[in-house]
């Protein structure tokens with residue numbers, strides 16, 4: 090494989106940018122090259138956020154081309170669908186958390202939130218596969234809801250398609266999550282990993 | 289390793305992940321920068337944020353200045369004394385510095401002076417898409433344009449050297465996709481430069497640092513021109529300008545900055561690697577004209593790929609007239625590439641495929657599926673944060689205007705988180721007949737408040753013109769944030785007092801430059817490196833400016849804030865209300881929040897939806913009743929004050 094293209098999507102404040110950096114740092118550790126194209130909004134919370142991760146021997150542009158993502162990792166299901174529509178490659182995988190965060194547009198009755206079943210059908214229609222896990226509960230189980238991003242990172246590692254060793258990922262986590270949260274995050278990683286391996 | 293350690297690590301050859309802005313900062317550190325000054329602005333803020341992490345460790349000066357013009361002058365002052373200096377800003381920031389920019393170049397600099405500007409094609413975080421490379425062209429200084437993070441670092445480091453060689457400021461022009469993207473970067477050595485600042489009034493030129501001093505501005509303009517041949521020669525040899533021309537290709541690509549990254553990938557994906565000539569440009573001005581002309585003579589068609597407006601393309605068209613009059617030049621001006629919005633690999637690939645006569649493979653069925661699925665994707669409009677004090681200020685403003693605002697009040701907005709007061713997410717669809725005349729759209733939520741919004745500090749000036757024009761259909765209000773007040777509002781406030789304007793100026797003071805990522809400013813009481821600083825109060829400044837009506841209120845207290853604004857609206861002159869409450873995200877970070885959540889009593893809730901109109905993302909509405917999302921609510925209590933039936937209260 091020349092390169093691996095991923096998108097990590099979520100809602101502002103969920104930590105998708107950090108998750109994407111962890112993948113890229115681990116890749117560099119393994120001698121690969123990496124690009125992360127970040128689309129983060131302003132400091133405010135709650136907007137759509139997506140990080141494009143490209144790793145391989147020869148990567149240049151920071152954004153994944155349309156229909157070019159092998160895996161879309163979603164910390165929030167609607168954001169998963171939003172990015173899958175545009176970027177998921179044919180035969181690609183949407184790896185998503187099941188816990189929705191309703192946008193204001195839904196709260197004020199301007200839009201409808203698609204059910205998990207609708208999302209599953211939509212992804213199949215796009216010619217993709219879907220794996221859904223309750224990452225929010227796993228993060229709580231790890232000891233902090235805010236580790237949803239690392240649970241999903243563990244799940245991504247569990248898929249076994251990254252050209253990166255588990256050890257490099259664990260090392261990137263240990264060195265880069267906020268000080269004092271290393272243990273919780275490593276627990277979150279293992280929980281995500283096992284959740285996917287069991288599936 | 290964390291960024292605060294990486295940035296000062298002196299281990300050449302080490303490969304690390306850096307964001308473009310961190311790479312620019314690292315480049316400046318490797319060059320031995322002595323003074324760095326900036327004002328926050330996305331997507332440029334992390335340049336100074338990163339430098340501020342390193343400054344105390346390496347012993348140089350890094351500051352957030354009150355605005356870009358001041359920052360530019362601070363850095364320029366250092367460069368006059370021979371010390372290496374950098375100023376950084378977003379696209380719009382450069383507009384503030386143009387006076388000094390266009391004049392400083394007449395005398396040039398002694399120490400390397402780098403102007404790092406991050407443009408924002410597609411206006412992800414900006415009110416326009418301006419291409420600041422034209423300012424470098426206009427000011428006759430070199431512009432380096434990185435294609436990726438490695439180049440962002442290396443070019444910035446080199447820019448100091450080039451600046452000293454030419455004795456001119458040098459611009460490094462980034463874009464969102466370089467600044468706010470990360471890549472693997474190989475670190476270089478950190479130069480240990482400690483220069484003693486010198487001041488030599490006649491250094492190489494008489495009255496070097498005084499454009500009015502003899503021989504005067506015209507002669508200094510002549511000196512500036514005399515630098516150009518030298519600059520043109522230098523750029524022909526830079527590693528970032530590179531011509532790959534083998535055999536006899538018909539098609540040539542000229543790609544500048546990030547455009548080169550897109551074009552390379554497009555070439556690879558179309559399998560055109562050995563079939564096209566490729567000229568990668570790192571200096572859109574001055575262009576390596578000899579290299580360009582060589583390519584123009586060798587091919588039949590050339591496609592120019594660049595991010596922003598057609599600066600390179602314009603020059604290429606000019607050069608083609610002499611070098612190869614029959615050549616076909618394709619780019620933004622020919623309509624093959626879009627003239628607005630940012631480009632990307634897909635866009636470049638389509639244009640390139642068309643020119644090369646390749647039909648991209650299409651999957652119609654999949655396209656249809658995508659179109660269908662797209663309809664299921666609910667939008668996610670951005671909102672103010674749960675418990676944001678701006679929500680309270682806007683709610684109070686709405687209440688006060690309803691009472692005493694007249695028929696069609698004008699609310700002039702400004703730049704900051706509170707600009708969302710004009711995003712209109714609750715707005716009703718506007719019909720063509722509504723736009724035919726000046727009608728008032730009822731403010732439902734905070735998001736329909738602002739009627740005008742252009743640039744930082746713009747609203748308070750507009751207010752005065754609206755008043756002096758004789759507008760009487762309603763109240764005239766301007767709204768600005770605290771960082772914006774220090775940046776751009778003070779001369780306008782003085783003007784309002786001096787020229788007897790009437791209106792209400794509402795300052796939303798949350799103690800931080802919040803929208804750009806919570807940088808401190810003169811009202812915060814901290815410097816860029818986190819040291820305590822004298823805290824300036826906006827009311828003290830307003831008083832000194834002669835403002836007679838002045839009230840400071842807490843926006844979490846909706847009744848008191850409404851009363852203060854109402855009084856200000858009734859006041860017969862220029863009135864200021866300062867709504868002060870620290871940004872909720874900062875309060876959370878500093879653990880200064882009550883930590884309780886609001887709850888709704890469904891028996892008391894009548895389903896009137898007033899809490900929904902309040903616009904807080906913590907408020908939900910389900911099955912005809914209001915509710916609170918406990919994961920989002922910060923317990924500010926404002927929604928309880930909004931509820932007419934007392935159904936909302938503080939929970940556990």
Ligand SMILES: Cc1ncc(C[n+]2csc(CCOP(=O)(O)OP(=O)(O)O)c2C)c(N)n1
Pocket residue numbers: 327328329330356378380381384703704705706744768769770771772773796798800801802803804
């Ligand atoms: C000339 C210029 N410089 C910088 C910016 C970037 N910018 C956007 S919002 C903002 C900060 C506003 O801070 P403040 O007025 O305190 O409002 P807050 O976001 O805290 O509500 C800045 C600096 C800009 N838009 N224009």
